[in-house]
Amino acid sequence: VNFALRIGFYYVLCIVCSGLTAPVCLLVNGGRTVKNMRIIKTVVKSFKYFFGLRFEVKGLENFEVEGPAIIVSNHQSILDMMGLMEVLPDGCVQVGKKELMYAGTVGLITYLGGVIFINRKSTTSAKMVMAEVAKTMIADNVKVWVYPEGTRNCTGDLLPFKKGAFHLAVQAQVPVIPVVYSSFTTFYNPKKNLFTSGKIKVEVLPPIETKGLTSDNVSDLTDRCYNIMRETLFRLSGRPGEGKDSS
Numbered sequence: 001v002n003f004a005l006r007i008g009f010y011y012v013l014c015i016v017c018s019g020l021t022a023p024v025c026l027l028v029n030g031g032r033t034v035k036n037m038r039i040i041k042t043v044v045k046s047f048k049y050f051f052g053l054r055f056e057v058k059g060l061e062n063f064e065v066e067g068p069a070i071i072v073s074n075h076q077s078i079l080d081m082m083g084l085m086e087v088l089p090d091g092c093v094q095v096g097k098k099e100l101m102y103a104g105t106v107g108l109i110t111y112l113g114g115v116i117f118i119n120r121k122s123t124t125s126a127k128m129v130m131a132e133v134a135k136t137m138i139a140d141n142v143k144v145w146v147y148p149e150g151t152r153n154c155t156g157d158l159l160p161f162k163k164g165a166f167h168l169a170v171q172a173q174v175p176v177i178p179v180v181y182s183s184f185t186t187f188y189n190p191k192k193n194l195f196t197s198g199k200i201k202v203e204v205l206p207p208i209e210t211k212g213l214t215s216d217n218v219s220d221l222t223d224r225c226y227n228i229m230r231e232t233l234f235r236l237s238g239r240p241g242e243g244k245d246s247s
């Protein structure tokens with residue numbers, strides 16, 4: 001019951017705050033633009049206090065690259081949105097599934113914030129959207145945040161990475177900046193109805209350059225990023241199954 005209440009409250013908070021923030025975004029910036037993320041970020045950063053969540057962030061200086069970049073991070077839960085806004089640099093949009101656009105006021109606020117919507121069921125159309133993004137991120141000087149696992153995963157480990165983010169980085173010849181959030185499993189587990197207060201360690205890792213790489217190098221780049229992020233995840237939170245009577 002406690003779990004349902006807390007998650008329910010989170011949903012209500014998201015829906016209500018989106019409804020209140022959308023008109024502010026429209027008044028201040030006039031429509032769909034990444035500038036709205038600053039406003040959204042300010043609102044969302046207050047959410048953590050309602051749930052007793054603390055963030056310990058390291059490596060923010062790694063975001064200070066000149067020009068655009070692709071930021072990749074692990075995706076555990078709908079709560080990630082709080083962790084995202086906690087560190088989000090200016091001028092950065094996210095790639096999200098298109099279903100988000102239809103989530104009422106939340107859909108409206110993601111639209112206004114400039115979120116790039118992709119259809120995950122159609123690789124062809126997703127690739128076309130991403131190719132377009134590769135061009136506009138240079139022209140508009142924006143960073144793009146992608147969850148390369150492509151879906152939520154709260155097991156304490158990483159799913160294999162999809163390659164879209166890395167194709168994007170190579171096509172635009174911009175660095176990849178990995179961001180890792182420690183595992184939520186100690187305080188959040190929907191299967192066990194667990195959602196208590198907790199601490200989340202966040203590490204922004206040094207940028208990985210892609211200058212001179214071609215599409216042939218994408219697989220290697222993906223693997224390299226995956227390995228660095230998995231090591232970091234385990235360092236921040238311990239290996240999955242650790243502390244339990246596993247083999």
Ligand SMILES: CCCCCCCC/C=C\CCCCCCCC(=O)SCCNC(=O)CCNC(=O)[C@H](O)C(C)(C)COP(=O)(O)OP(=O)(O)OC[C@H]1O[C@@H](n2cnc3c(N)ncnc32)[C@H](O)[C@@H]1OP(=O)(O)O
Pocket residue numbers: 013014015017018021040043044075081094095096097100106109110113115118119120123126127130131146147148149150151152161162163164165167168
């Ligand atoms: C004020 C209060 C407010 C409160 C409310 C909150 C509001 C907050 C506001 C704002 C926050 C917004 C938060 C948003 C969060 C959203 C989170 C999500 O929705 S996560 C799900 C969607 N995201 C992804 O899925 C991205 C990652 N996925 C990819 O990049 C994939 O790669 C994708 C979709 C492009 C294709 O997926 P495939 O399943 O087909 O898998 P593959 O293996 O990557 O691709 C298949 C083949 O195509 C090639 N390929 C892929 N992309 C290519 C490309 N661009 N060019 C050429 N080839 C490509 C690959 O190399 C692969 O080929 P070979 O196996 O290597 O031969």
Ligand SMILES: CCCCCCCCCCCCCCCC(=O)OC[C@@H](O)COP(=O)(O)O
Pocket residue numbers: 010011014015077078079080081096097100102103104105106150151152153
């Ligand atoms: C009229 C309908 C009203 C519906 C209201 C929905 C309110 C949702 C509030 C939660 C907002 C959090 C946004 C974070 C986005 C997010 O983290 O999405 C998760 C998906 O990317 C991952 O895809 P998947 O795991 O494959 O479903």
